[in-house]
């Protein structure tokens with residue numbers, strides 16, 4: 325039989341070949357403070373109505389915060405925002421300021437200033453699957469800016485290189 329029985333290591337490796345963009349998911353805590361995390365398990369579910377999905381691990385601080393707030397922002401980062409992606413992959417107690425960034429509001433959600441695309445998302449359903457919850461949300465406001473994307477591939481941040489046939 326071809327292939328190996330799946331285990332956490334080869335499962336992670338299999339998905340590492342799937343290059344993605346990089347987002348920061350932001351939400352407000354009860355006291356108004358903004359909490360963020362880096363995420364690439366994010367996708368568009370539907371155009372009409374506009375629905376997006378974010379898959380959030382149960383051990384993330386963001387998980388109870390998004391559940392409580394029922395709203396989150398998506399910021400699709402540009403190629404110059406790697407320091408922001410790195411900042412938000414760390415647990416909050418280990419985060420250091422490694423370069424500056426600011427928030428602004430799109431609709432009712434805080435998002436990262438300068439991101440290529442930002443969205444204000446209202447959670448409409450939650451689906452617990454394995455060790456993650458899939459938050460399906462109606463996208464209520466968007467803002468886009470031209471620029472180059474930041475990408476994630478095989479455990480590394482990188483840049484988009486267009487093909488030769490364009």
Ligand SMILES: Cc1cc2nc3c(=O)[nH]c(=O)nc-3n(C[C@H](O)[C@H](O)[C@H](O)COP(=O)(O)O)c2cc1C
Pocket residue numbers: 346360361362363364365366379380381383384385386387412413414415416476
């Ligand atoms: C490129 C990249 C993408 C990630 N995507 C996700 C994701 O989609 N969902 C998730 O739960 N964690 C994801 N993580 C891990 C979180 O960013 C990380 O655990 C973070 O510290 C969570 O912050 P929090 O616990 O304060 O919410 C990703 C990490 C990296 C490096």
